[in-house]
Amino acid sequence: MYLTALIGFSCKNSSQPANEKNSRDTKTTHPNILLILTDDQGYHDVSYYGTKDLRTPNMDQIARDGVRFDNFYANCPVCSPTRAALLTGRYQDHVGVPGVIRTHADNSWGYFDPKATTLPTALRQAGYHTAIIGKWHLGLESPNTPTERGFDFFHGWLGDMMDDYVAKRRHDINYMRRNQQTIDPEGHATDLFTQWSADYIEERSKSKQPFFLYLAYNAPHFPVQPPADWLKKVQEREPGLPPKRAQLVAFIEHLDDGIGKVIQALKESGQYENTLIIFTSDNGGHLPSLANNGPTRDGKQSMYEGGLRVPTAISWPGKIKPGMVSDQVNLSMDLFPTLLDVAGVQAKPGIEGRSFLGTLLGKTPAAEPSRPLYFTRREGGNAYAGQCSYALRLGDWKLVKNTPFQPLELFNLKNDPMETKDLAKSEPKVFKQLSAELMLHIQRGGRVPWQKPEIQP
Numbered sequence: 001m002y003l004t005a006l007i008g009f010s011c012k013n014s015s016q017p018a019n020e021k022n023s024r025d026t027k028t029t030h031p032n033i034l035l036i037l038t039d040d041q042g043y044h045d046v047s048y049y050g051t052k053d054l055r056t057p058n059m060d061q062i063a064r065d066g067v068r069f070d071n072f073y074a075n076c077p078v079c080s081p082t083r084a085a086l087l088t089g090r091y092q093d094h095v096g097v098p099g100v101i102r103t104h105a106d107n108s109w110g111y112f113d114p115k116a117t118t119l120p121t122a123l124r125q126a127g128y129h130t131a132i133i134g135k136w137h138l139g140l141e142s143p144n145t146p147t148e149r150g151f152d153f154f155h156g157w158l159g160d161m162m163d164d165y166v167a168k169r170r171h172d173i174n175y176m177r178r179n180q181q182t183i184d185p186e187g188h189a190t191d192l193f194t195q196w197s198a199d200y201i202e203e204r205s206k207s208k209q210p211f212f213l214y215l216a217y218n219a220p221h222f223p224v225q226p227p228a229d230w231l232k233k234v235q236e237r238e239p240g241l242p243p244k245r246a247q248l249v250a251f252i253e254h255l256d257d258g259i260g261k262v263i264q265a266l267k268e269s270g271q272y273e274n275t276l277i278i279f280t281s282d283n284g285g286h287l288p289s290l291a292n293n294g295p296t297r298d299g300k301q302s303m304y305e306g307g308l309r310v311p312t313a314i315s316w317p318g319k320i321k322p323g324m325v326s327d328q329v330n331l332s333m334d335l336f337p338t339l340l341d342v343a344g345v346q347a348k349p350g351i352e353g354r355s356f357l358g359t360l361l362g363k364t365p366a367a368e369p370s371r372p373l374y375f376t377r378r379e380g381g382n383a384y385a386g387q388c389s390y391a392l393r394l395g396d397w398k399l400v401k402n403t404p405f406q407p408l409e410l411f412n413l414k415n416d417p418m419e420t421k422d423l424a425k426s427e428p429k430v431f432k433q434l435s436a437e438l439m440l441h442i443q444r445g446g447r448v449p450w451q452k453p454e455i456q457p
Helices: 057-065 079-088 119-125 189-204 228-237 243-268 332-343 428-445
Strands: 009-011 032-038 067-073 129-135 153-157 176-178 211-216 275-281 312-315 324-331 345-347 373-378 388-394 397-401 409-412
Touching (some): 079 332, 153 189, 373 428, 397 428
Parallel strands (some): 032 211
Antiparallel strands (some): 009 345
């Protein structure tokens, strides 16, 4: 059911307080949750799909230890909207983030609804300690900083992309924070986020309180800057690779090594067996960086499959059977109700995501009608002029408006997975049905402000 307003949530164990002092028993009943979100990682930029020029043993291990999702979609082909959807279980335009939130107001296309309930807020009600390490990208000031939106601890990057992974600045502004404090640590950002996550995991091992760690790496978002030793290793192993591809491969392999160190911290602290691990990306790979989006059309920023399909795997020792592969279609926002289910939190009506916990536990999903899946993105520049691009998937059918100035196209993904044959004219009934569905979604999204309200004198 797809309702238009998030009413809230309730805890199945409602007598269980959220603070650490009174949540001593939760770790025995709820698992820790490690949610790893990479940035612009291509659908097939993992070696578990047989990609020959790169090696991602730690991402591969998550897939081997649990379930690999082959039809997992990001909510949007760019950063902020997907993150808003993931953290609220709602479509991004329904929580005020149809586009990328940026430093300068004249090129910022979202304002995260302060009233929207976030995943960390809900998990705190189940007794979780909540932390974000890495990239936030949902607001630069109050009330939309991480510790005001449900996270007990923030150690990372407040803004969007970094202009340099070592200098760590954007428009010459330092967005690195520890909670509300501006910091300026030395080192490569990927290494810092890895070490801070390992430190957090070690610290939480001293508590009986379960934790939710949202580890949001900036990598492999451009500029592609692998450490020199990682690039040299790839160049020696793959001498025929184009220089750009070699850099991206090294960048991803360095990232994968960081993920391995974080998982090793779980094992060394005795917490791995009680930790659910999610690995996914916020959108498709960046084609100018020579990302590999597999057998899909296009890449980041596009409403075609290559901009939306992302590598995703989830493990949970003793709960998820190793080596499973699922073709179930899920979105980033589906993680919200799924993790609430894991934590014993009952979501009230209004969540637009759908829990797929049953799939994780190996249960055959009950037959259900195809749900419409909406994708929206608002952007500036000459190609968009502040307007939106859209896509809508319903079953095997997909309606695409890849830029505001292109006509709507209709594809059948089952027969035409590369989206090469536009059926808008030859399938008028389907075209009309999906167009009407999309217009209703646009109307619902139009009710939600996506710019910061003006302060009245």
